[in-house]
Every structure is written in structure tokens, then in C-alpha cells.
Amino acid sequence: MVTEQAIEIGALKTEMVQAIRFFHQQGWAPATSSNYSFRLPGQSDFFVSQSGVDKGQFQSQHFMLVDASGKAIDDPRKPSAETLLHCAIYDLLPDVHCILHTHTVNNTVLSQSLAGPLTLAGYEILKGFAGIGTHDVNIAIPIFPNSQDMSTLSQEIIDYFKQAASAPYAFLLAGHGMYTWGNSIADAKRHVEVMEFLMHCEVLKRTMR
Numbered sequence: 433m434v435t436e437q438a439i440e441i442g443a444l445k446t447e448m449v450q451a452i453r454f455f456h457q458q459g460w461a462p463a464t465s466s467n468y469s470f471r472l473p474g475q476s477d478f479f480v481s482q483s484g485v486d487k488g489q490f491q492s493q494h495f496m497l498v499d500a501s502g503k504a505i506d507d508p509r510k511p512s513a514e515t516l517l518h519c520a521i522y523d524l525l526p527d528v529h530c531i532l533h534t535h536t537v538n539n540t541v542l543s544q545s546l547a548g549p550l551t552l553a554g555y556e557i558l559k560g561f562a563g564i565g566t567h568d569v570n571i572a573i574p575i576f577p578n579s580q581d582m583s584t585l586s587q588e589i590i591d592y593f594k595q596a597a598s599a600p601y602a603f604l605l606a607g608h609g610m611y612t613w614g615n616s617i618a619d620a621k622r623h624v625e626v627m628e629f630l631m632h633c634e635v636l637k638r639t640m641r
């Protein structure tokens with residue numbers, strides 16, 4: 433018998449696959465890069481993309497269940513190499529149910545060229561972030577140095593969030609990509625689109641100077 437929860441998980445996987453295919457078509461998730469996760473309300477286990485799958489070919493079966501420490505649950509496959517970063521974000525932000533990570537030309541170039549955080553201010557599209565109702569805001573997107581050591585990197589992110597006055601809407605890894613999230617898949621996908629639009633604006637502004 434198919435349970436109600438299994439039907440809900442199936443629908444969420446389908447929604448995620450549609451978002452991932454869209455990101456791939458935009459050139460925001462080339463080849464096997466980028467990773468994605470979601471979790472059900474009230475659960476610490478989460479579904480994360482399997483390591484090494486081309487995002488143009490990504491399907492529902494490429495999601496795998498891991499526990500809050502990123503360990504696969506009854507699954508011999510390898511979760512994304514960056515699963516520990518998802519663990520850190522879910523632990524820090526209990527209302528978050530979806531985390532999306534893209535590798536785009538704009539987020540790679542900007543994160544590598546800025547000395548400090550990316551500041552976004554005065555843009556109408558900032559209203560696309562959950563909780564923002566005006567262009568008249570100034571938000572900071574932190575940039576962390578890239579690393580292949582996920583436990584050190586996740587600790588750095590945890591330390592940043594713990595001292596920040598409020599959680600950022602996203603963060604960048606220098607020369608690598610962007611992480612953003614939301615209370616739902618739709619919110620997180622919208623945040624990816626808002627961030628990519630804004631980073632494109634920021635790159636253009638710098639080249640027009």
C-alpha cells in the first residue's frame with residue numbers, strides 16, 4: 433500500500449526534479465555540478481541529490497535519504513560531496529525545508545572578485561526574497577573561501593550564522609557557487625532566480641564602470 437507520506441515525498445521529488453532541470457537549462461548547474469535537498473516538516477532526515485549525476489539527466493530516483501549528520505540511510509550510494517553543508521544549514525534554520533546550490537558564471541566570477549560580502553540594495557526584485565516588501569533595503573550575502581574540507585567549511589558557516597544579527601538569504605563560496613534555501617521548494621527556487629538576476633546585474637554594473 434502506498435502511504436500518504438510516500439505520495440507527498442513523490443510529489444516533492446517531482447517538484448525538485450523540475451527545478452533542477454530548469455537550472456540546468458539556464459546553465460546554472462553544468463554537468464554533474466551543484467546539489468539539492470529537501471526535507472519534510474518536523475523531520476531531521478532529508479533527501480539529497482546523489483553524487484556524480486549529470487543535472488540534465490537528473491531524475492527522482494537520484495535523491496537519497498540521509499540523516500541529520502549526512503549519513504545515508506539504507507542506501508549504498510554516495511550522497512553529494514557537499515551534504516555536510518546542507519546538514520549545517522538545516523540545523524541552523526529549523527524552518528528551512530529546501531536547500532539549492534548552483535554553479536553559475538555570475539556567482540563564480542562575483543564570489544572570486546569581491547573582497548568582502550556582496551551587498552545588494554535598491555533593487556525592486558529584492559521583494560522576491562521571503563519577508564522583504566520593498567526595494568529600499570540593503571542585504572549582505574557573505575562569501576566564504578572555497579575548500580574541499582567540508583567539516584572545516586561547515587564549521588566556518590555555523591560560526592558566521594551564530595554571530596550574525598539575522599540569517600542571510602544566501603551565501604557564496606569563492607570561485608565555486610551559491611547556496612540559498614527556503615521554507616518550501618518554491619521559495620528556495622525563487623531565491624535562486626532572484627539571486628542569479630541580481631548577480632547578473634552586479635556583474636554588468638562592474639563591467640559598465
Ligand SMILES: [Zn+2]
Nearest residue numbers: 466514533609
Ligand atoms: Zn558545489
